[in-house]
Amino acid sequence: MLAFTIRRLLLAVPTLVVIGLVVFLLLDMAPGDPLADQPLTIPPEVREEMRRALGLDQPSWVRFGLWLYQFFVVEPQVAVDHLFGTSFSEGKARVISWQFKQPVMDIIAQRLPQTLWVVGSAYVVGVLIAIPIGIVSAVRQYSVLDQIGTFVSMVGFSVPTFFTGVLLIVVFSVNLGWFPSIYDTQLQVTDWGSFLQQLRQMALPVFVLALFNAAQISRYMRASMLDNLSQDYVRTARAKGMDERTVVLRHVLRNSMIPVVTVIALGVPSVFGGAIITEQVFKVNGLGQLLITAINANDLPMVQTLTFIFAVLIVLFNLIADVLYGVLDPRIRYD
């Protein structure tokens, strides 16, 4: 297993470099200009000078090389300095966002907590809802409960979040006034009151996203349970006189969880990626919103760094899912 992991990690390096290059070239060749939002009153010579200051006069390969160096050498040094108070990175240029004139990593660090809070808890809530629904739907197949579960997950699948989000705002914050429609990004949780307020403002976006996540995972859960329920070992267990509860929860559930756990692991990078639309709708200043505004502003270093980090996470969690599969299921061996 260790050899497999190491081999996969080594293989990931060229994959990621190619991904980085493809992202860079796509962004570089796409139309648009980082100075487009600057007023027309700025004379063209000054514009040219500003473009030079962004490094746009350099050929593409120089800019890509510089980004690689800054991302893989300077930024880790900054992180080390930050943790241990050393000064490796002193005087070295970091990856700077064009629209903010600030290090890209600082902004990501600033935005990450909101995304983890909102999108992360939506994922956890989604999983916690999905698993029981999946179990019940499979055990009582075609019952009323199964029909309801299927209906809810179909709704979660097919109704887009920009619709459910706005619908919930209209019902719960405009008409009923229970929850705020705009996420207060400066709220500090210091006492019981502000904690409740945090819960209230998280309620709507978490609900929207949890519905979406639960829809997917509950279908996997149901299918996997159904697969296992018709297996021979289930009949054996029942023949031995075990009660249905033990059969389902101890034998079937554990075996059914194997593929579902990997599906859940594969979904984790999407948590870090934020939920672009939901964050826009509820004005959560998370990573998804950061990415979309960076794309609009043609802030190439920001878009490049964010998409690359997502790529790293996806590759990493793919590996974790594979390893987890081997750990959970002794029948699967990679060596």
Next chain:
Amino acid sequence: MRLKAALLATASLALAGQALAQATTRGEDGHLDILFWQAVSVLNPYLSGGTKDIEATALVLEPLARYDENANLLPWLAEEIPSLENGGVAEDLTAITWRLKEGIVWADGTPLTAEDVVFTWRYCTAEGMGCAQEGKFEGISNVEAVDERTVRITFAAPTPFPWVAFVGGQSPIIQAAQFADCLGAAAAQCTEANTKPIGTGPFRVTEFLPNDVVSYEANPEFRDPAKPAFATVTLKGGGDAAAAARAVLETGEFDYGWNLLLAPDVLASMEAAGNGQVVSAFGTNVERIEVNLTDPSPDLPEGERSTLAHPHPFLSIPEVREALSLAIDRQTLVEVGYGETGRPTCNLVPAPEIYKSDDAECATGYDPERAMQLLEQAGFTDADGDGVRENAEGVRLSMLYQTSTNPVRQDFQALIKEWWEEIGFEVELRNIDAAVYFGGDPASPDTIEKFYADVEMYANTFEGTDPTSYLAAYTCDKIPSPENNWQGQNMNRVCDPAYEELLAQFQATADQEERSRLAKALNAYLTIENDIIIGLVDRGRVSAHANSLGGVKLNTWDAELWNVADWHRLDN
């Protein structure tokens, strides 16, 4: 007698009450909520020319002088406005001397000195900086500190309008101590300085989340101990203009909403909720159609399209351009797109009053009959009966009309296309994403500079009150072309020695009356006389504030938040 005493007593009470109302104490009005639908990204106007960024810094950083809402220069950090009369401007117009007010300190308690002003100039003009406001310092050969409080700016050549550098929200004074290590290419690396600038203004930054929110608190070192009236300010960004207007006018969640260009009836219905009011003012922003005097035909080889080598087959004929202008009903355009916040104009320089040509006849002179006559005169008739005129050489009046993607502009395009087609043109419409259209990327065929179309529409303005550099854009050497990598502001490709001679006179004249005359002549050459630039709408600025917010004076000549120190809460 008793009556008189009573009257006197009442009068003195009233006076005392008035005095009390004015003598506010700092921070007594609590919190101010401002909403910008474009979020703030950088708190440094030298790194970003974006209006939102300049507005957000105006609470913190201050210039030597500002324009008030009537376009008059006001001394701000300076004691007075230097002029020829008071000796602040040198007789030969090559130097200007500013004197700082006494006793001004930065928010960290250190004194503001002439060295800070000198440093600001060095900061913006440093090699490799890419300073967004470098244009403000054009023509300056040196800035030096004469003493602690006196700064002398020397120009390379006589400068009749020297009140540009360090004037207005675009070029405020930054603290030398804070930015000392941020010169040149290092500018973007100074995160602390770019996110929490130390200023002399009424507020200081407490927290800044880029593209989201800026929090301020009253600056304890501010020179007027009674100001600002607000203790804290939150400037929230994001969303869209309609949501921002709703938050101020309908729900009352915010006290001030910036730049609310919405359909007139939408704003009126929101205002009816009674929470706030809409304020508007006019500046120099003109929505116009630019005519291409060169041939953009795709049949020409790349590198020759839209260059002086090929004059436009029909738009180089004055009668045709005049016909285009006459066929536009500007009043209808205003009603459709702007309502109260727009007015018809033909001018390129619609304000200030001293530079404004009389364009009333043109602005209201919708006359398609006359337009068709002019086309007949120029030899364009619809001989083959297909609805499109052509001349004896077979030149058809067929045009491509481009602009940026924007609902109001697409409405304008549709209307104008209809009007032009009525008088015998054939018009093809095109809209381009604003990021590309205004992006100036020399590799893109769709920029306003490349102008691969016959006419194009956008809005432009000039900063401050002086149109010199605005009018100076229309010279031969500022034509975008392959030679200069398509950089230049002379989109129309105007190249006329007569214009340049007039311009040279204007640039060399200091006498105000003569300057007005020349500016008007230059404006008229480009617009009413030759219809090279077809002005459409003089666009006002619109914002809204809560009824409980006092002291707002909407200013189109400087930052909108220029007098935020005077804003206060009204009692009911």
